[in-house]
Amino acid sequence: MKALKKKQFRILLPALALALLATACGGGDDKDSTGGDNGSTGDNGSSGEDDAVGDHLVAAMYGGDTRDYNVEFWFKPFEEETGISTELISAPGEFLSGISAQNQAGNIVWDYSAQQIGSDVATMHKEGFLSEMPAELLEKMKDKVPGTLPYAIPSQASATRILCNQKIADKCPTNAAELFDLENFPGPRSFSSFQPFTLIVLALEAEGIAKDEMLPADEGILNDQLDIAFAALEDFRPGIKAFYSSSNEAFQQYNQGEIAMGGLWENAVKTLVEENSDNVDLAYTWQDAVIEPQYEIVYKGGPNEAGAWKFFEWLYDNPEQIAKYASAAPAATRMGEAFEMMDPAATEWLAPPPGTPEGDKTFTVDALGIFGYDAIVDRIDEFWQNYTTS
Numbered sequence: 314m315k316a317l318k319k320k321q322f323r324i325l326l327p328a329l330a331l332a333l334l335a336t337a338c339g340g341g342d343d344k345d346s347t348g349g350d351n352g353s354t355g356d357n358g359s360s361g362e363d364d365a366v367g368d369h370l371v372a373a374m375y376g377g378d379t380r381d382y383n384v385e386f387w388f389k390p391f392e393e394e395t396g397i398s399t400e401l402i403s404a405p406g407e408f409l410s411g412i413s414a415q416n417q418a419g420n421i422v423w424d425y426s427a428q429q430i431g432s433d434v435a436t437m438h439k440e441g442f443l444s445e446m447p448a449e450l451l452e453k454m455k456d457k458v459p460g461t462l463p464y465a466i467p468s469q470a471s472a473t474r475i476l477c478n479q480k481i482a483d484k485c486p487t488n489a490a491e492l493f494d495l496e497n498f499p500g501p502r503s504f505s506s507f508q509p510f511t512l513i514v515l516a517l518e519a520e521g522i523a524k525d526e527m528l529p530a531d532e533g534i535l536n537d538q539l540d541i542a543f544a545a546l547e548d549f550r551p552g553i554k555a556f557y558s559s560s561n562e563a564f565q566q567y568n569q570g571e572i573a574m575g576g577l578w579e580n581a582v583k584t585l586v587e588e589n590s591d592n593v594d595l596a597y598t599w600q601d602a603v604i605e606p607q608y609e610i611v612y613k614g615g616p617n618e619a620g621a622w623k624f625f626e627w628l629y630d631n632p633e634q635i636a637k638y639a640s641a642a643p644a645a646t647r648m649g650e651a652f653e654m655m656d657p658a659a660t661e662w663l664a665p666p667p668g669t670p671e672g673d674k675t676f677t678v679d680a681l682g683i684f685g686y687d688a689i690v691d692r693i694d695e696f697w698q699n700y701t702t703s
Contacts (some may be wrong), residue, residue, distance in 0.1 A: 367617035373423045378404035386638040409433045421614040425621040428607045431680025445612040459667040467647040472664035473511045476597040477574040489518035489601040500573025501554035509697040514603045516545040530682025583662040602675040608680040
């Protein structure tokens with residue numbers, strides 16, 4: 314996730330809401346704009362479970378190559394098999410504000426989205442913007458994808474791995490406890506400037522908190538564990554030389570020999586290894602890696618709620634289509650069966666799913682649970698702002 318700033322979407326002006334709706338109603342690549350007759354239209358209290366399935370869907374998604382792969386491996390095969398067409402709306406950075414505007418205007422034009430960050434999904438759920446899947450489908454999805462909730466399916470994830478430049482470090486850490494041991498594993502560290510959960514989780518792992526007890530959706534326990542993490546992070550702060558806000562900044566830090574070790578995104582680790590710089594010889598591990606999932610969601614009151622859930626049921630009944638998309642993107646699908654079908658050249662560097670040997674070494678952040686508590690979010694935000702600027 315890229316920020317812990319609260320989303321002040323409740324104060325959107327009516328004009329902005331209408332502008333966003335106008336954008337959302339624009340045509341996709343080769344589909345007409347969605348109209349009222351293209352799918353079942355329920356009121357905002359509908360779950361979509363009993364609605365008739367319409368013959369058209371509107372998906373608010375990312376653009377670029379991701380969009381192309383969605384069309385090739387998901388939407389075209391789905392339409393060929395079911396007759397249900399899909400119109401894509403590119404809305405990067407506008408998912409939360411867009412669905413908020415549509416709810417304010419009383420006109421939901423999107424059916425679903427994929428690859429949604431946890432903080433946005435938590436806010437959408439809290440505001441009542443999300444549909445809940447039919448009970449039978451929910452039980453089916455829980456078996457297919459660990460961590461599935463009534464309103465969100467973990468679709469893919471990014472991971473931050475512990476890494477170490479063996480040309481700079483005298484001794485490389487192999488887990489969080491060693492990474493936090495400044496005395497026995499000396500050397501300047503660097504981490505992302507906008508992912509507080511990475512260091513919070515690493516701190517708790519270093520302090521010996523069991524992964525199955527870490528950061529539960531319980532406000533009291535969360536506060537207690539934040540006390541532990543923040544104290545450990547204060548002791549750890551002298552070892553952090555720099556924070557980076559992009560992969561390029563991290564590459565520069567390592568390539569110039571400024572940083573000995575730290576945490577870095579899995580694809581960035583891959584790039585550093587492949588660049589084969591004279592100043593870099595990386596050691597890296599999945600042990601204690603921090604994974605932040607993204608989610609697939611259906612919007613409550615959309616034109617074709619039932620059709621959207623039908624699409625996701627079809628998708629997870631066809632894991633080979635998920636594997637094709639994930640291999641091309643590449644993306645770390647959270648469905649173990651699909652992950653095993655992926656091109657090995659792609660999976661080597663991607664966040665491993667739960668239930669795999671490498672996946673069991675990692676910790677997945679439950680952002681949906683954590684972001685349910687405003688006071689917790691405020692506390693993390695305040696600490697992080699001070700921590701990264703001190």
